[in-house]
Amino acid sequence: MATIIQTKNLSKSYGKTQVLKNIDLTINQGEFTAIMGPSGSGKTTLMNTLSTIDSFTGGEVWIEGKSLLDLKKKALREFRQKRMGFIFQDFNLLDTLTVKENILLPLSLQRTPVAEMEQRLANIIEALNMESILSQYPSEISGGQKQRTAAARAIITNPAIVFADEPTGSLDSRSATQLLEQIQLLNQTFKATVLMITHDSYAASYCQRVIFLRDGKIVNEMFKGEQTEKEFFDRILTIQSAIGGDRR
Numbered sequence: 485m486a487t488i489i490q491t492k493n494l495s496k497s498y499g500k501t502q503v504l505k506n507i508d509l510t511i512n513q514g515e516f517t518a519i520m521g522p523s524g525s526g527k528t529t530l531m532n533t534l535s536t537i538d539s540f541t542g543g544e545v546w547i548e549g550k551s552l553l554d555l556k557k558k559a560l561r562e563f564r565q566k567r568m569g570f571i572f573q574d575f576n577l578l579d580t581l582t583v584k585e586n587i588l589l590p591l592s593l594q595r596t597p598v599a600e601m602e603q604r605l606a607n608i609i610e611a612l613n614m615e616s617i618l619s620q621y622p623s624e625i626s627g628g629q630k631q632r633t634a635a636a637r638a639i640i641t642n643p644a645i646v647f648a649d650e651p652t653g654s655l656d657s658r659s660a661t662q663l664l665e666q667i668q669l670l671n672q673t674f675k676a677t678v679l680m681i682t683h684d685s686y687a688a689s690y691c692q693r694v695i696f697l698r699d700g701k702i703v704n705e706m707f708k709g710e711q712t713e714k715e716f717f718d719r720i721l722t723i724q725s726a727i728g729g730d731r732r
């Protein structure tokens with residue numbers, strides 16, 4: 485399997501406070517990975533440094549073989565727009581655009597030809613079963629549908645990697661399950677690499693791999709392998725209660 489993200493001694497400090505401590509991490513192409521850990525353990529900081537949203541203060545990060553240290557601001561921004569997709573807890577949809585326009589926004593920004601936009605949209609809409617809400621506005625759809633729109637927008641550019649920070653955090657359990665199934669589908673159908681932060685063992689059980697952070701260090705890691713979601717869930721719970729961390 486090809487490596488898509490690699491870090492060596494990745495560190496990040498705010499003033500004297502070291503938030504990420506010498507993290508060595510390798511993520512392979514096509515992996516669906518969860519990051520878990522107590523509040524304040526550095527999950528968001530780790531994701532933001534990997535996704536080039538935030539800088540780091542020590543060590544090195546390579547994405548698709550490129551060292552982030554070698555990329556200037558403009559190159560980083562281009563890299564982020566072309567190669568990365570994002571799903572945030574609060575959706576970040578634009579209220580004045582329809583669902584379809586929201587999903588196509590990243591392609592519009594890249595000045596993609598209309599025919600290609602329509603083709604890509606058709607593929608995703610079919611996979612996500614979103615036909616009926618395309619012309620609605622965000623204010624007219626449910627939280628689950630908003631999140632699905634955000635997922636479609638994250639994937640439309642065919643990104644090498646999708647970053648999701650607590651994407652199910654504000655959803656009821658039924659919408660959360662739907663979104664997780666859809667992210668799983670994106671991972672399987674479009675071979676997207678997905679890195680997802682979650683507090684929720686149930687959400688993490690959809691992943692193939694779970695990384696546990698504590699005090700800015702990776703303290704444990706597990707792989708689903710041939711286990712069922714239920715078996716994996718039970719193992720995640722065990723580790724989670726040992727490490728501490730908010731359960732929901």
Ligand SMILES: Nc1ncnc2c1ncn2[C@@H]1O[C@H](COP(=O)(O)OP(=O)(O)O)[C@@H](O)[C@H]1O
Nearest residue numbers: 498501503521522523524525526527528529530
């Ligand atoms: N901009 C910032 N300035 C100072 N400290 C920060 C900043 N962002 C995060 N931190 C600190 O870094 C630690 C990790 O935060 P974060 O990565 O958000 O944790 P998590 O996502 O696991 O809850 C926390 O102690 C937090 O207070």
Ligand SMILES: [Mg+2]
Nearest residue numbers: 527528529681
């Ligand atoms: Mg966080």
